[in-house]
Amino acid sequence: MVPIAYYLILAAILFSIGVSAFLIKRNVITVFMSIELMLNAVNLTFVAFSHMWNQVQGQIFVFFVMVVAAAEAAVGLAIIIAIFRSRQTLNVDQINLMRL
Amino acid sequence: MPYSYLWLIPLLPFIGFLINGTIGRKLPRNAVTGIALLFTAVPAVIVAYLWTIMKAANAPEVIRVVSRPWIAITGFQVNFAFTVDHLTLIMLSIITGVGFLIHLYSAGYMAHEDGYWRFFAYLNLFMFFMSVLVLSESFLLLFVGWEGVGLASYLLIGFYFKKDAAANAGKKAFIVNRIGDFGFLLAMFLLIAHFGNLNFTQVFAEITAHPEWHGGFLTAIALLLVLGAAGKSAQIPLYVWLPDAMEGPTPVSALIHAATMVTAGIYMVARCHTLFDRSPFALGVVAIIGAATALFAASIGMVQQDIKRVLAYSTVSQLGYMFLACGVAAYSAAIFHLMTHAFFKALLFLAAGSVIHALSGEQDMRKMGALRKRIPVTFWTMTAGVFAIAGIYPFSGFFSKDEILYQTFTSPNPLAKLLWLVGLVTAGMTSFYMFRLWFKTFFGASHVEEEGAHGHTVAQGKDEHDEGQAAHSHGVHESPWVMLAPLVILAILSVIGGWVGIPAALGGHNEMEHFLDPVFTTEVAPTIVGHGLELGLAAVSLLTAFIGLLIAYFLYIRKPGASTAFVLRVKPLYTLLENKFYVDEVYHALIVMPLIVLTRILLYGVVDFGIVDASGKLAGAATRGLGSVTRRIQSGNIRSYAGWLALGAAAVLTVMIFGHSLWPH
Numbered sequence: 180m181v182p183i184a185y186y187l188i189l190a191a192i193l194f195s196i197g198v199s200a201f202l203i204k205r206n207v208i209t210v211f212m213s214i215e216l217m218l219n220a221v222n223l224t225f226v227a228f229s230h231m232w233n234q235v236q237g238q239i240f241v242f243f244v245m246v247v248a249a250a251e252a253a254v255g256l257a258i259i260i261a262i263f264r265s266r267q268t269l270n271v272d273q274i275n276l277m278r279l
Numbered sequence: 280m281p282y283s284y285l286w287l288i289p290l291l292p293f294i295g296f297l298i299n300g301t302i303g304r305k306l307p308r309n310a311v312t313g314i315a316l317l318f319t320a321v322p323a324v325i326v327a328y329l330w331t332i333m334k335a336a337n338a339p340e341v342i343r344v345v346s347r348p349w350i351a352i353t354g355f356q357v358n359f360a361f362t363v364d365h366l367t368l369i370m371l372s373i374i375t376g377v378g379f380l381i382h383l384y385s386a387g388y389m390a391h392e393d394g395y396w397r398f399f400a401y402l403n404l405f406m407f408f409m410s411v412l413v414l415s416e417s418f419l420l421l422f423v424g425w426e427g428v429g430l431a432s433y434l435l436i437g438f439y440f441k442k443d444a445a446a447n448a449g450k451k452a453f454i455v456n457r458i459g460d461f462g463f464l465l466a467m468f469l470l471i472a473h474f475g476n477l478n479f480t481q482v483f484a485e486i487t488a489h490p491e492w493h494g495g496f497l498t499a500i501a502l503l504l505v506l507g508a509a510g511k512s513a514q515i516p517l518y519v520w521l522p523d524a525m526e527g528p529t530p531v532s533a534l535i536h537a538a539t540m541v542t543a544g545i546y547m548v549a550r551c552h553t554l555f556d557r558s559p560f561a562l563g564v565v566a567i568i569g570a571a572t573a574l575f576a577a578s579i580g581m582v583q584q585d586i587k588r589v590l591a592y593s594t595v596s597q598l599g600y601m602f603l604a605c606g607v608a609a610y611s612a613a614i615f616h617l618m619t620h621a622f623f624k625a626l627l628f629l630a631a632g633s634v635i636h637a638l639s640g641e642q643d644m645r646k647m648g649a650l651r652k653r654i655p656v657t658f659w660t661m662t663a664g665v666f667a668i669a670g671i672y673p674f675s676g677f678f679s680k681d682e683i684l685y686q687t688f689t690s691p692n693p694l695a696k697l698l699w700l701v702g703l704v705t706a707g708m709t710s711f712y713m714f715r716l717w718f719k720t721f722f723g724a725s726h727v728e729e730e731g732a733h734g735h736t737v738a739q740g741k742d743e744h745d746e747g748q749a750a751h752s753h754g755v756h757e758s759p760w761v762m763l764a765p766l767v768i769l770a771i772l773s774v775i776g777g778w779v780g781i782p783a784a785l786g787g788h789n790e791m792e793h794f795l796d797p798v799f800t801t802e803v804a805p806t807i808v809g810h811g812l813e814l815g816l817a818a819v820s821l822l823t824a825f826i827g828l829l830i831a832y833f834l835y836i837r838k839p840g841a842s843t844a845f846v847l848r849v850k851p852l853y854t855l856l857e858n859k860f861y862v863d864e865v866y867h868a869l870i871v872m873p874l875i876v877l878t879r880i881l882l883y884g885v886v887d888f889g890i891v892d893a894s895g896k897l898a899g900a901a902t903r904g905l906g907s908v909t910r911r912i913q914s915g916n917i918r919s920y921a922g923w924l925a926l927g928a929a930a931v932l933t934v935m936i937f938g939h940s941l942w943p944h
Contacts, residue, residue, distance in 0.1 A: 198925050202918050210917075271917050 459510015566606025
């Protein structure tokens, strides 16, 4: 049986990659994908703990996260398309309408 | 509930105040007058009806209405409770009767003024609070009326608020009265501490039930009440506000600062006579304050040139008389004098107002003279007032003043003879300054500045009255009938008002005293003296009044130059009197200036500027500084936001994981 720590370390690595990609990348779609990566890292810990404690709640929670992520992806991609149509760019540094 | 119509006496003027105070500005003047007069006339009718009840056979001694509790906490309860006994009835009659006459007079006097509606709204408000004051059954409700009349007085003194002098006089009256109210409040706290309630009946019943109580805390309560009364009734050392209060319109001076409000202090002392009877010391203080004030104010009144100021100092002096009467436990004499004084002093003020009206705003007696033929009704009514206040037999003032002097002379007070002498000298001075006013205004050579010279008077701005009057001034003119009718009624009352108190020595029954007997069941045994003494004293005081008359006649009619020559011979004394003993200046130097310096330096400089303002400014500057740093975070760069978020999350996690070792549990 694989020890729980391995899952957690893997999840931490995935999460960190997601965070760094989010901070470094400028392309909106890449940023979006890094968010998915972070979500899935969290999902992994849920499943791991769920398995460890023989509790089903963690897995149910994962389904919810996936549903929300799917919805988010749908809305997010729509927004990205709308932005691209109006600005002809996907660079987040140039999408700064909310700056002071 | 029987007698529940008692509530109407204060409530109707209050409704009048509400109507005139809110929509009066839009109403025509006639409607404002009608409302104000109606809502003061009906209470007067109710009071007249109360007389029939109280004078009927087997009449109740007191009529009482009580509401649901106003303040009710464990062990302490105050109701809205009104009570009418013989004392209240007399006060109510003065307030509603004289009050109505003065309302009527004001309709003529104020006819050309701006803020007509405001004036009548304030007058009605005053009537409301004054009736609450005399009707109340407890110290607390009395205090409500007490403060309320102070408010009305403030508003009316400052009626011409655009004039600095009027606004300042209003403030002065209000602030000086606060000192007295402070004493009243402390007295109420002591009453609560010792009796657990503030109802007159319960407090006085408990005092009566403990004959062994003398002095001690009763003296303390009484002295604090005297402080309150000295503020409201303008006694030494708090009298300074009353002369300045003459900045208000003349009807106000007549109603509030002569006939009713200023007598509230005397009423209160009389109402608490059970308390005062137990404290000879407090009574002595009252008597000395009264006598001193009477003499002091009369001496200042002798040299004033402003017709209203003479009357103002005269009022202070007469109030001193009433205080003196209270101080020798002659409460019914005090109330008797209060009543006759209300008649003749209201009359004098209104007549003076009529003179001022006739001269289009002139108040300086040096610019009057020989008005007797030109305004005859005013002259004859004022004559009645002058003879009444001077104490000439058989005008009303003679009987009440004589009663006070007689009671003083025979009182057990160790200083009785001295107090009597002071009262007598004051009577002579009163006679002198009143006849001086009379002669200077109505006799001798005319010093009136005729038409064309009015511009000069207006420019001086003696009284705002000028400005309203300027449009219709056609030289000296008699006032309209709405002003003369109250004068005539008050003149009749000033003549015959004293006849209810003709002493037995002069063949009367002193009905006034018997009428008030149920209220003033005094414990001090009356001194029995023969009628001879009483007649002798009356003769002496009458003689004094005539001496005052003769001196005034000699100085101002027989040898008009003599007064100037006489003044030159006693120049320092005259200057001292003319400047009112420099009391205002002394108060200014000793109290006002230190207070101003204290507030400027300590309160404004240190507390307000150094602490309050500074802490506000510091908070503002800190927020700004922090903001100028942290606003750089809001760059519009999503990735930097995310970076901060990650950093924050990392910080929270670090604290959660490693924080345990940082602080003890």
